[in-house]
Amino acid sequence: MKTPRVAPATDAPAQDEATTGPPRPRGLRHNTRWLMVFLCFLGMTVNYVDRATISISLPYMTDDLHIGPEWQGVVLSMFFVTYALGQLPAGALIDRYGEKRMFAIGGLLWSLVTVGTGFVRGIGSLLFARLALGAGEAPAYPSCAKSVSRWFPVRERAPWPCCGWRCG
Numbered sequence: 001m002k003t004p005r006v007a008p009a010t011d012a013p014a015q016d017e018a019t020t021g022p023p024r025p026r027g028l029r030h031n032t033r034w035l036m037v038f039l040c041f042l043g044m045t046v047n048y049v050d051r052a053t054i055s056i057s058l059p060y061m062t063d064d065l066h067i068g069p070e071w072q073g074v075v076l077s078m079f080f081v082t083y084a085l086g087q088l089p090a091g092a093l094i095d096r097y098g099e100k101r102m103f104a105i106g107g108l109l110w111s112l113v114t115v116g117t118g119f120v121r122g123i124g125s126l127l128f129a130r131l132a133l134g135a136g137e138a139p140a141y142p143s144c145a146k147s148v149s150r151w152f153p154v155r156e157r158a159p160w161p162c163c164g165w166r167c168g
Helices: 032-052 054-065 069-097 097-117 123-139 140-151
Strands: none
Touching: 032 054, 032 123, 032 140, 054 069, 054 123, 054 140, 069 097, 069 123, 069 140, 097 123, 097 140
């Protein structure tokens, strides 16, 4: 009768693949991913400022365009309609054409719409501008999320707050 082979005991605790791996290269040449995070941060900051400036300019616009309080709520919510509905097609387009291209197209669109908002002449053109702004900003967050998932390995990402898993 043969005795079964037993693996030699080690003092080091076993770790799963998600927390171990080869050491990450150091130096300026290897920190491109942090540049990508910084560029996403800058893009999302501009995105947020473009979205939020309407709350400051709307009181002045209501006087010029003769907009009542009920239409102010409609104007403010129009952005979120196309922003929320645009997330799904934006994600599909990002998967198909890439996050850099879709972020650039979205950034160009929301920049043009922001400039165009200064030229509105009535409630209809203001509503159209807010709808277009939401459509232009929809690819921004999914593009940044995909960039981070591409540039950072799963073991270096934060765990989900609900369960502690490192999903990816």
